[in-house]
Amino acid sequence: MSDPGSAEQLSLIRAALPKAPRPTKAADQELAETDPVAAVVVDTGLAHLDRPFEYLVPAALAETAVPGARVKVRFAGQDLDGFLVSRKAAAEHDGRLAPIRRVVSPEPVLTERQLAVARAVAARYAGTLGDVLRLSVPPRHAAAEKALSLEPPAPDPLPAPSGPGPAWSRYAAGPAFLSRLTAGDAPAASWLALPTTDPAADWPAALAAAAAATVAGGRGALLVVPDHRDVTRVDAALTAALGPGRHVRLTADQGPQARYTAWLKVLRGHVSVVVGTRAAAFAPVRDLGLVSWWDDGDDNHEEPRAPYPHVREVLLTRAAVEGAAVLSGGFTRTVAVQQLVETGTLRPISAAGPVRGAVPRVVVAGEGLELERDPAAASAHLPSVAWRTAKAALETGPVLVQVPRRGYVPSLACQTCRAPARCAHCSGPIAVTGRGAEPACRWCGRGVGRFECRQCGGRELRSSVVGARRTAEELGRAFPGVPVHTSGAGAVLDRVAATPSLVIATPGAEPVAEGGYAATLLLDAWASLDRPTLDAGEEALRRWLAAAALTRGSASRGQVVLCGAPGHTTLPVVEALVRWDPVWFAARELADRAALSLPPTVVMAAVSGERRAVEAALVQAELAGTTERLGPLPLPDDAVRMLLRVPLADRDALAASLTAMRAKRSARKEPVSVQVRVDPPDPAT
Template sequence: MVLVVPDHRDVARVDAALLAVLGKGRHVRLTADQGPQARYTAWLSVLRGHVSCVVGTRAAAYAPVADLGLVAWWDDGDDLHAEPRAPYAHMREVLRARAEQTGAALLVGGFARSVAVEQWVVSGLVREIVPEPADRRRLARVHVVGEGHDQERDGPGAHAHLPSAAWRAAHAALESGPVLVQVPRRGYLPSLSCQECRTPARCPHCHGPLALPGPNVPPECRWCGRSPVAFTCVHCGSHRWRSSVVGAHRTAEELGRAFPGVPIRTSGSPEVLERVENRPALVIATPGAEPYAEGGYAATLLLDAWANIDRPRLDAGEEALRRWLTAAALTRDAAAGGVVVLAGAPTHTPLPVVEALIRWNPEWFARRELAEREELSLPPTVWMARLSGSQAGVRAIADEFVADLRDVVEVDRLGPIPVGEEVHLLLRVPLAHAAAATAALAAIRRTRSARKERDQVAVRLGVTDVG
């Protein structure tokens, strides 16, 4: 059995559960923080057949378990499951291949559902297990700030960084337990813009984004670290700036003033809390760093929802829902008074991602996303490869690839577009021709390597996000 979870904190919880169920010495853990000796000892125990159960992070997907009977993972939408180095393998695809080769059972779990897994459900590769409607109704109630009578009752306070509705929910919840506050960005004021025209503030030296690292300090560039002598907007010439996004540290500062005397704890890089006690406190965390609360949080506030929704990526909605549900799942049930408050979401038009959160129905959203991507020929409903490098090298590979597949399938070329000092180009073919496309691109790479071509081009197959 191979169990893969996103990070070491999840491994520790699963490790403790397996120890309680299986007993000592019946399983091993494989994580990067173990150190070379402990990790190699665990690997040898699996290789020699001393244990047949492994839990770990993405590298555990390759554990040499004999007579594999089950592969399982949790939350495959987490980017920690994707290998950032070549060959860029995703844990999901590695374990799927192992299950197909060995005949092992495959189990996918998570509070949210990725579009890739939804494609497996639609194709019949896996069968879904979803909660009953009565079970969903028992979960924490979700309130979206700005809907109902919020605008009439609170006026401008309904659109503040900490809206009045969120303040009331936190104030009531603090009487019975801790309150989780999820903030999409770390730091103090991680993004600045012009006060007059809202143009993003840029560094005059390298054109990187300006940020405010703390109170009573000048802005500095997030790329080169320099602090400009004076800010001047390149669009309108204004010398005044404003915050675009509020970070976790500034949020903690604001909540400290709004709730005097209440303990405030922060969780995020560089210090992530494992758990918090079941007592009144405000816990400010960035996505993925939410600590476990004994007995659950009395309330969860999801601030600056627009910052998650407006990310310029294909999977922005999918990732936003995953982040929200991961935090909301730590909240007490409705019968125990649990409430989730979503603040900062646009209310002028219905948003499917917000509706999915309110209904606790991530599978409905994943199915909708998959249908839209299929209509628009976007991943994962098509095969894509990204070429990155010099313009001459990228064009040469693309031309040869198109020529090789001319008699098999028509290839779509998207680009090239400049990205920094190189160019990116996407190659797209129908999913039915994925094997032929992969083989053709691999052959081109081998030929170029044998000829020792001077133009270096990075090729990434199975692109799932074009943002």
């Protein structure tokens, strides 16, 4: 065998490689007669080059080089992708211009309104236009592009309008909101949904009815929900309300061809309604009349890639640019949405009458007479009141048990001082992965061996949190003969039957029960409340209400038992659950944050990286005098985070300063990068 590094072998490899095309001089090409200059947004990935560049349009590409098309251009000695954003008669650049190399596809995938929205989102989050375009326009799939007809098919007649129906008639402003959508107006509302076990009146049906009212007025609708299970429910409701073929699903997990086909159907006007996850927030709906999102507090709405936009802000920006109506819905209301309500940006839509009969009765273990019957009820994993409630409910239907942690025993603590148990090697948390398993580190996998507490020297371990699998095991023994289902990471159930069974689920993975759950147990409430985050109470209430909303109303004897809530004091979040009053809690939380100058009543940005790099970046940012600096906060790997706080009125100025800083560092080719994040979900993490 010849040496792979020999000269002969290398020459053979070079001969087999495709030849790079030689650059063609613009002077040697005939240019387009009309508007021979194109502005192209080039995907350079560099902040200081985040602007359109001018190129010449050869005559051979005059018909296909249309605004919005994908093109290939020569940039810094490389062929790079880009979007042609405009054509003009003369160039602003005085130097020599290079020609467009080729048009990848004449499909105008970047519309004028999409470009305006992308620029606004990039400016708000101190990001680059290229980053936002990568989120808003999916990669091209040539086969999907060729297979789909250019002209939309003739649609089937819309179903006859049936008025607000049961989905919106329960809300005082519901019928008026639908009427305004049909009339072509642009109302903006925060909708507090009522729980129900009737599919025709549940929130997916309400979203579908809003979309149908918008379509009846000759416009399109965009509905964004947290996950694929919600997409499936709304998809079925849209089919019932609009008929088949009038909407598409758009999610990131569809696969390249299916996702691009759905996206093209929207772009070419085959459909006017889209339901999807955050990947659908930029869908190019023609004549957009309604943008709506469900469950604002779900972290699936937070984009994990730069510039980290939230679905709420993307859709509000689209509504402002395209003149669309806004509908934010949920069983609870986040502090951010409450601020929009109090400032008049959104108008509230709530129940027309008392909600007590529609919602389940909520009992807090360890309060009132239950404390006398069971003194350990407040701290027990499964108090006696929860056991009695489950036993009685299993006679008429399924029982939901929400557990805040997955796994078996995901967290152990010292038996003596209750300090969290940590691995002696890497300081990771110690857990038990299954029945009969030895305690081991969740980070490095090493066994504990002989445990010794770092705080008090204790040698005994106790469980601090019981996971879903251990809970299922315990309940299986407590209720012999009753089927036990688990729903969580890796195995999420969509639905369960109306027959008696126990369903153990982690937050967000609760399946829908036919006819609703007879009872719901919310275990280990303290584990949700003890999270070291700014929104711990807000998130706990969101999780509890989402599970409770799957339960039958009190008129049908549905009951919810909250277990593990601190018994030494009355917590507002627990009171809001018992009273089913999330608006009161959101308003209280917003007032507290205003008093403490915390988001969303102020604007915060986080600049993270190596200490010297962060310090240099803040100097380069040339921040305004109103900017308050908090930190630096230590991070792993010797990194730090500096928090910047400004009043709401200075949001644009702060974002502009951070954008200019990023451009300076990019132009200087700084060897150490820093991360910039405007409106981080939790400034301390």
